[in-house]
Amino acid sequence: MDVNRRNFLRGAAVGAAGTAITGAALVKGAEVDANAAAVAVPPSRYPFHGVHQSGILVPPPAEKQNFACHVAFDVISKDKDAVVAAFKTLTARARFLCDGGTPPDLGIGAPPADSAVLGPVVESDGLTVTVAVGSSLFDRRFGLADRKPAKLKPMTVFPNDFPEAAWSHGDLLVQLCAHNPDTVHHALRDITRAVRGDLQMRWRIEGYNSPPRPSGTGRNLLGFKDGTANPVSDDAEKLVWTGDGEPAWTAGAPTWWCA
CATH class of the missing domain: 1.20.5 (Single alpha-helices involved in coiled-coils or other helix-helix interfaces)
Incomplete structure (x- = not known):
């Protein structure tokens, strides 16, 4: 050649x-x-129990999870006792998912305890489960009218607002946040399966944090900066949590959600 x-x-x-x-x-x-x-790697686990629910001020802004899902439910329980049982089930499932662990083996004669989407061990992955109640939960169905927070009411409709009923309100709102989307989806499937006889999904909206920029604060899809106005420390304590004049069961725990 x-x-x-x-x-x-x-x-x-x-x-x-x-x-x-x-x-x-x-x-x-x-x-x-x-x-x-x-x-810095964000913590993989946040406390489930405390004075306030996790998912509001915990984790702090610098450690916020990247993925979230807000799910509204209508309560279809037959009576007050069934509502109480549903809340206990929801709490138990949320506690397990937030702490992480190995699902129990229920034997060959029972359905699997877990979908195994995340593998044989459920990692906490920074999951927080935050629960809020809507004003409609305190109607005449379950005898809870005397426990309704004084300032809790349906979302106000302002001039030129045209909210769609299918995407508004609900008896219960659950916020799921985690570092990875698979964890959020797994938690949603787990919880909805556990309470399917008492809670019926009304609507759900998923969200995520924008990826970090080379410099400066991250921006959302509309170009606005994300998270720069979230109150912290003393301001958060004064502005986020409900004040006096509310039922005793709300002390130290709730804030207000618009949905």
Whole structure:
């Protein structure tokens, strides 16, 4: 084979350039990995019990999870006792999911205790489950009218607002937040399966944090900065939580959601 000297040298030069580019890419990749390792890893677990529910001020803004789902339910329980049982079931499932663990083996004669979407062990993955009640829960169905918070009412309709009933209100609102979307979806499936005879899904909306920018505060899909106005410390204690004049069962726990 006749190899032209000029073509040979040109090919060698291209090969050398390719090697240089590959080497540079490997170096750059190593730098990216090193920078990623240097970034603080958010906690994998947040307390389920406390004076306030997690998912509002805990975790703090710098540790907020990247994925969330808000789900509204209509309570279809037959009576007050069934409502109490449903809330206890919801609490038990939420506690397990937030703490993480291995689902029990119920034996060959029973359905699996878990969908196994996350594998044989359910990792907490920073999951928080936050529960709110709507004003409609305190109607005549379950005898809870005397326990209704004084300031709790249906969402106000302002001029030029045209809310859709299918995407508004609900007896119960559950917020699920986690570091990864699979954890959120798994928690939603687990909880809805556990309470399917008492809670009927009304609507759900999923959300996520925008990926970090090279510099500056992240922005949402409308171009607005995310999270820069969230109150913290003393301001949060004064502005977020309900004040005096509410039923005793609300002390220290609730805030207000608009849905």
